[in-house]
Amino acid sequence: MFAAVASPTRRRLLGLLLENGPKPVQELAEHFDMRRPSLSEHLKVLKDAGLVVERRAGRQRLYSLRPEPLREMSAWLTPYERFWRERLSSLRDLLDAEDDDLPDTEDDDGLSSTEDDDRDV
Amino acid sequence: MFAAVASPTRRRLLGLLLENGPKPVQELAEHFDMRRPSLSEHLKVLKDAGLVVERRAGRQRLYSLRPEPLREMSAWLTPYERFWRERLSSLRDLLDAEDDDLPDTEDDDGLSSTEDDDRDV
DNA sequence: TTGACCGGTAGGACATTTCCTACCTATTGT
DNA sequence: ACAATAGGTAGGAAATGTCCTACCGGTCAA
Numbered sequence: 001m002f003a004a005v006a007s008p009t010r011r012r013l014l015g016l017l018l019e020n021g022p023k024p025v026q027e028l029a030e031h032f033d034m035r036r037p038s039l040s041e042h043l044k045v046l047k048d049a050g051l052v053v054e055r056r057a058g059r060q061r062l063y064s065l066r067p068e069p070l071r072e073m074s075a076w077l078t079p080y081e082r083f084w085r086e087r088l089s090s091l092r093d094l095l096d097a098e099d100d101d102l103p104d105t106e107d108d109d110g111l112s113s114t115e116d117d118d119r120d121v
Numbered sequence: 122m123f124a125a126v127a128s129p130t131r132r133r134l135l136g137l138l139l140e141n142g143p144k145p146v147q148e149l150a151e152h153f154d155m156r157r158p159s160l161s162e163h164l165k166v167l168k169d170a171g172l173v174v175e176r177r178a179g180r181q182r183l184y185s186l187r188p189e190p191l192r193e194m195s196a197w198l199t200p201y202e203r204f205w206r207e208r209l210s211s212l213r214d215l216l217d218a219e220d221d222d223l224p225d226t227e228d229d230d231g232l233s234s235t236e237d238d239d240r241d242v
Numbered sequence: 243t244t245g246a247c248c249g250g251t252a253g254g255a256c257a258t259t260t261c262c263t264a265c266c267t268a269t270t271g272t
Numbered sequence: 273a274c275a276a277t278a279g280g281t282a283g284g285a286a287a288t289g290t291c292c293t294a295c296c297g298g299t300c301a302a
Contacts (some may be wrong), residue, residue: 006127057259059299067205084188180269180278
């Protein structure tokens with residue numbers, strides 16, 4: 001599922017379905033500089049990932065968005081969100097960079113290989 | 122960046138850095154059934170995506186998590202989150218399935234608000 | 243029924259990813 | 273200086289991904 005969303009083409013596809021609702025393949029293909037069978041393959045990947053469902057309507061297939069699998073991504077993200085909120089990471093990056101600017105032997109710190117200490121900001 | 126996170130190996134790597142803090146390559150490699158150079162390549166991908174930073178410490182390189190780029194993923198997710206919360210999609214899936222099985226029973230009409238924008242251009 | 247249309251499948255070309263084994267440089271301890 | 277250690281780089285093999293052109297079956301309209 002992460003792999004399905006990793007493709008810019010497929011993210012765009014999901015975006016179109018999100019904004020415009022269910023659409024047949026042809027109409028989706030108009031938005032891309034790509035032949036229709038390739039789009040069909042991308043849609044198959046999305047379907048296998050459970051991100052779209054296909055519904056037959058006459059001679060066309062309406063594809064529509066099914067965002068549930070994205071909850072998994074949202075859940076995966078959560079602890080990282082917490083991390084970047086707790087640590088104010090951009091500031092921490094700055095401190096790390098300055099730390100990197102002191103290449104001399106820092107014998108006062110000991111350079112413990114097992115743990116990095118949580119230092120506040 | 123989406124591509125960087127698409128790999129299970131790299132997600133695991135990020136998870137290790139999240140839980141255990143900065144680590145040298147060797148110690149990370151112990152958790153994988155993979156040779157060290159391959160891990161190095163995965164770390165390079167993560168570094169190019171801005172998801173980790175490398176800090177030289179003697180003869181080892183400490184890799185640490187930099188979660189900021191994940192905000193982009195979180196932002197991308199937002200409208201879909203809204204979508205799945207608004208539409209109670211799992212219920213909708215059930216109704217769609219029954220609708221597909223019994224095409225003549227249209228006793229529900231509360232969820233058909235999106236069907237009108239499916240029109241040719 | 244015949245043709246036009248929608249869209250999936252086959253399979254081939256090409257690029258990218260992912261793993262490996264060698265090999266290299268930089269650092270550290272003796 | 274020398275050997276050992278940490279880890280990146282080269283380049284090749286195999287697997288996957290992404291595009292294409294054909295082609296095929298299903299549906300609608302005359």
